[in-house]
Amino acid sequence: METASFPYKIHQCSKCPGDTAYYCESCPCDLCPQCKENHVKDLKTIDHDVVSQHNKINYIPTQEVCVRHPSHVYTKYYEPCQVLACNNCQTHRKYKKIDVQTAYKTKRQQHRGTIHTIRSEALFYRPVLLPGIKTDFKTCRTEFSRFQSEMLTKAQTLKNFINFVTYDLLHNVFCDFDFKHRCLKQTIEMGRHIVSLQEYELRYVQPEFTFSALQFLSFTKTALPQIHITLHTSQLSMTESFNKEDVMESLSAIQITERGNRRVGNQCLLKLTSGAEFHQSLTLTDVDHCYHISCVTSDRVWVSDGNNLILTDTTGVPLEPQPVKDLCSDDIFTGNGLHTVNSENELIYINRNYDINKLSMDMKTTTTFIERTDSTWVPLCVYWSPSSGDLLVMMLRRLPWGCKVTRYNQSGQLAQTIQHDNTELGLYRVPHHITENNNGDVVVSDFEFGAVVVTERGGRHRFSYTGPPSGPVLLPCGICTDALSHILVCDGTTKTVQMLDKDGQFLSHLLSEPQEMGPPWSLSYDVNTHRLWVGSWWDKKVCVYRYITRQDALTGALVYRESRGQHDKGYSGVLQDWYTVDRERHPVLVWKP
Ligand SMILES: [Zn+2]
Ligand SMILES: [Zn+2]
Ligand SMILES: [Zn+2]
Ligand SMILES: [Zn+2]
Known part of the structure; x- marks a missing residue:
């Protein structure tokens, strides 16, 4: 039994009568193997740090004996060569040595992220692929036998074709008679050609006694056009026997398509819970409102009010006093959708000069990602798309009033511009927040218009959502999409968060005047934990909710x-x-x- 080797008294799992083998440092609690499995997979506790019991008490199981010096145990670790040594070992003396315990702890720390992904993601998702593989295993024989017979037919056609060419070669091209005949024909042709050229030359230098200008002129008119000065007889070849198109068609008819890696859709892995469940809240100290939030990890979030943009952990206290000193604070469009976070956890934000800047994860380096080059347009809101890696920017022009969506690739190059109808009755009036759905749809909340305006990736209008049936006028602000392609939007009128499907059908009020906080104003969806971060407009609170869980049967x-x-x-x-x-x-x- 695994737990028998632990050098301390076995005690009970805090969730069931089982023996404990693991310890959650985040809860904190003791866990048996079964409860630990559930703990690392449950979206409620997916971001917890679970270690084995011996890590909890910093116990390293055994002292291992040096292979070269059996009376000594390993005490040191040489990082450059990744080898262990005892006090007697003479090798690698010149390198800096690390104590084994320290090396062990450092290495464990380095692998923590990978282990976390394996435990909570890979071990959870991979088995879901097995049924698909089994189905393929059953059907592949039938599938491939179809290809096999097709290939055999093709092979036969090709063989026939080669036989024909060989026959043609022997009987027509290289056959004695034909070969001689063609040579003879060419000799005669060439002889005639030489004669006509000589005649032409003679006409040109005609001797004086027969000189006639008339004759020369009539010759150039009638006979000359028939002389082909560049005539050459072709070399003997057998190209006539091949028809390139036939060969190509014969060889290319079987199409083999690459289908890519196996994938499982989120629809099979995740499902909605019966309602949003409050997970945690934080009260901010350095901002007055939450106009816009961008969640980074399960315990880091960027929050902005009209003047400040801060990064905070779950305590609500900023990690740095004022990490962004040049946040855009336009008087009309204050603080709406001004920032987003990319996969490297870098902050992307619109600055005072309407450039789009990037701030490194350690908050030490700011770079200009997209410089403003056209002074007629101002960027209003930004969204970094995890699926494409592109940055979507909503741009506004005041004279004449108009909006366009621009898409930049990872290196900051303009990849696409979607310009819409520029009349006052165009697609957008004052877009506040922009996001993207999993199907590539560009989703925009337009406060002035009172609608969530959705276009497909190319810019064609798909639908505008103006609230649930027979509800009051929608005042949409914060917006996001989730792993199940729902669109979530804050409504200022009803103080709710509304959930619609990807085609604009109202599904439910996910939050309705929540007690934990003021009216919901800003949203951010954490793709790793599937939790929803909600910021309030008039108080300093950010709340985290869970409304998505994993499908039960995935064990x-x-x-x-x-x-x-x-x-x-x-x-x-x-x-x-x-x-x-x-x-x-x-x-x-x-x-x-
Ligand atoms: Zn248990
Ligand atoms: Zn825990
Ligand atoms: Zn070495
Ligand atoms: Zn040794």
Whole structure:
């Protein structure tokens, strides 16, 4: 039994009567293996730091004996060569040595992110792919036999074709008679040609006694055009026998298409809970409102009011006093959608000069990402798209009034401009926030228009959402989309967060005048934990809610682990078979002992 080797008294899991083997540093609590599985997979606790019990008490299991000096144990670690040494070891003397315990802790720390991803994502998602692979396994024989027969037909056609060409070569091109005949024909042709050229030359230098200007002129008119000065007889070849198109068609008819990696849609992995559940809240100290929020990780968020843009952890206290000193603070469009965060956790924001800047994760380096070059347009709001890696910028021109969406690629180059109808009744009036949905739709909340305006990626208008049926006028502000392609929008009129599907159908009021905070004004969706961050307009509160959970039946990883534990060979076991129950979603693996 695994827990038997621990050098302390075994105590109980804090969630069930099982023996504890793990420890959650975030809760904190003790966990048995089963409860630990659930803990790292549950979206409620997915970002917790779970360590094994021996890490909790900083215990390193055994002192290991040096292979070169059996009476000594390893004490040092040489980083450049990644080797261990005891006090007696003479090798690698010139390198700086690290104490084994320190090296162990440092290495563990370095691998924490990877382990977290494996535990909470990979082990959870990968088994979901198994049913698909099994289905393919069943159908691939039929699929490929179709290709096989097609290929055999093609091969036969090609063979026939080659036979024909060979025959043609022997009987027409290289056959004795034809070859001689063609040469003879060419000799005669060339002879005639030489004669006509000589005649032409003679006419030109005609001797004096027969000189006639008339004759020369009539010759140039009639006979000359028929002389082909550049005539050459062709070299013998067999190209006539081949028809390039036939060969190409014969060889290219079988199409092999690359289908890419296996994927599982979020629809199979995630589902909505019965309603939004309050997760945590933070009260801010250095901003007065939450006009716009951009969540970075499950415990870091950028918040801006009209003047300040700060990064805070869950305490609400800024990590730095004033990390952004040149935030744009236009008097009309104050603080709406001015910032976003990219996959490197860098902040992208609109500055006072309407340039778009990038601030590094450590808040030490600011670079100009997109310089403002056209003074007629001002950027209103920005959104970095996790799916495409592009930056979407909503631009406004005041004279004449007009809006356009520009798309920049990762290196800051303009990739696309979607300009809309510039009349006063155009697609947008005063867009406040911009975001993108998983299907590529550009989603904009327009406060003046009272609508969520959605266009497809190319800019064609898809729909405008103006609130639930028979509801009051919508005053849309903060907006975001989630992993299930829902659109979430804050409504200033009803003080709600409304959820619609990707086609604009109202689904529910996700939040309705929440007690924990003032009216919802700004939104940010955390793609890793699937939590919704909501900022309030008139108080200093940001609340985090959970409304998405993982599908229940996805326990493949657990089954895998249990199966592996059932036989002695551990990792070297051979997967013999596996089958599914529960409508092909619940793989069970059978291991060969
Ligand atoms: Zn337990
Ligand atoms: Zn925990
Ligand atoms: Zn070395
Ligand atoms: Zn040694």
